[in-house]
Amino acid sequence: MKNFTTSASQETAFSVSQLNRQIQQLLEASLPWILVEGEISNLAKPGSGHWYFSLKDDKAQIRCAMFKGKNSAVRFRPKDGDMVRLRARVTFYGPRGDCQLSVESMESAGEGALQQAFERLKTSLQLEGLFDAKHKKPLPTKPERVAIITSPIGAAVRDMIIAFRRRFPLTELTILPSLVQGQDAAKNILRQLQRADDSGHFDAIVLGRGGGSLEDLWSFNDEALARAVFHAKTPIVSAVGHETDFTITDFVADVRAATPTAAAELLSPDRNQLLRQIEQQEKQLVRRMSRILEQGQQQLDFMIKRIRHPKERIEQQQTQLDQLKRRLQQSMQRKVSEQQTQKANLAHRLERNSPTRRIVQDRQKLIDIDTRLARALSNTLANKQTAFARVIEKLNLVSPLNTxxxxxxxxxxxxxxxxxxxxxxxxxxxxxxxxxxxxxxxxxxxxxxx
Structure with missing residues (x-):
């Protein structure tokens, strides 16, 4: 890298490209990553998906670029005049001599404090057990009356009404209008929730609104509202924002829906599926009735066949009596034969277990054991004598006396x-x-x- 000097004899002339390259190296080496706050102006969003804008304060401004892969993670829609906090890298484009920020992440300037407050409240309520699954109430399978607490003019309420009408138009919907953003929104939502829950009229209650920034959704992070949701007797569905948005009511509610439409689908059975179930049950009922009628006809035919002349019935009963008599005689003969066999077996067992016979058998066993013991002792003594002789022979081999x-x-x-x-x-x-x-x-x- 060339260095500036004040000595005329050593002074070196830079080309413009060399100068810009040295400026780029100095800037990017000394300021790799920075946090900077300011106001957005001249925001441009071309079809490429990249964002280009200026970040300014009352005394200066700098150009910024946030590429598509990075701006897709921004949780709100920035516009001119918004105060934002950027995490960025300082870059210098040599061909034009321009300095700009390459933005890695963006959040609302107020979101940092809000996010910290959100995390503190979330941790506190979680430690109290307000998020525990054991406190969650199950949703009704086919709710007849549902209360929706939301803005009456937002897209969320239209989406939920359309979903309910499409899936199960018989559900009675009650829209309880409320502010969903701003200073008094949390109190307004809390009042409508208490009104709906205290009435005991509804099978479920939906808290809903569309997506937005953390600041836009802040009314659903109110502690008093969270505790009211926890203590509510009616099952609560939280449908706040988009799938990536999370609020305190999402964690406290009995069920969290990713979107307002998803909340409507959770609380409304599918009409087409119900119609298929009804058709299936109708077919099962027809088959069951046909089977009952068929069985009844078979029983009727059987009863008709059983109606006979009294004489025929007497003859049949006489035949049955003769059969029973033969079976009784055979059973008695078999019983006597079994008793005789059992008696013979007992006599044989008694003879086999006679004390005299047992004494003879035991005496013979003693004689056999005595013979085997004498033989074993003789063999053992002979083996010991042989082993002793071998030991004496080995001792003599190493004995000094033998030498x-x-x-x-x-x-x-x-x-x-x-x-x-x-x-x-x-x-x-x-x-x-x-x-x-x-x-x-x-x-x-x-x-x-x-």
Missing amino acids: LSRGYAIASKDKQVIRSIDDVEKGDAIKIRVQNGEINCTVKTTKAIS
């Missing part, structure tokens, strides 16, 4: 074995152990053997 029997002797002095001529001196008394005794000797001379 003495082959003509060797062991010399010792003061009960210490003599291993070298250095262990004795002339005149020492020593003992020599041979196979059959000891020899007491006196050392006269010693001689080394190489």
Whole structure:
């Protein structure tokens, strides 16, 4: 990077492109990411989806660009005159010598404080248990009367009415008009909610409005309203904003709907599905009635066939009596045979378990056990004798006495074995152990053997 100098002899002339490139490097290195607040002006939204605008205050302005991939995450619709807070990177476009901000994120200048207040209230109510699933009331399957608390002129109320009329026109809708934005909106909504809940007239209550910024939806983050929703006896559906919008009433309500239309669909059965169910039930009823009529006809035919002449009935009963008599005789004979068999089995078991027979059997068992025990003792003694002989043989192999029997002797002095001529001196008394005794000797001379 070239540097400026005040020395005329070393002064270097920059080209415009070199100068702009050095300015770009200095700016982008010293200001990588910044937070800046100001007012939007000259906002342009071309078909490419990018946003171009100026950010200004009362003394200066700077151009800004927010590309499509970034501005899709903005939660409100900015317009000229809005005060915003930007997270951006300072960029410098060398060919034109322009400095601008490349915007990463945008929020309303007031949203930072509102978001903090939202998180504090959310955490507080959550710790109290107002969001717990165990407190949620189930929605009715087919509500007959539904109260809708919303703006009477907004798109949300039209969407809900259309959805109810399309799916289940029999639902009785009551629109309780209320402010849904502004200073008095939360009190207005709370008053209408208490009125609807205290009446006991409605099967469900919908709190709804269209989407907007956090500031636009702030009336639905009111603590008093949240506690009223929690303590309401009537099931509450919160349908505030779009799918990505969340308010405190969404967490406290019994059910959160992503949109007002979704709330209407949750509370209204599908008319076409109900018609299909009715048709199916009608077919089942027809089949069931046909089956009952068929069974009744079969029973009637059976009863007609059973109507006979009395003589025929007597003959039939006489035949049945004869059959019962034969069956009784056969049963008695079978019972006697079974008793005789059982008696024979008992006699056989008694004979088999006779004490005399048991004594003979046990005596024979004792004789067998005694024989097996004697055989086992004999085998064990023989094995032990063989093992003992092997041990004696091994001991003899390493015994010094065995070595003495082959003509060797062991010399010792003061009960210490003599291993070298250095262990004795002339005149020492020593003992020599041979196979059959000891020899007491006196050392006269010693001689080394190489």
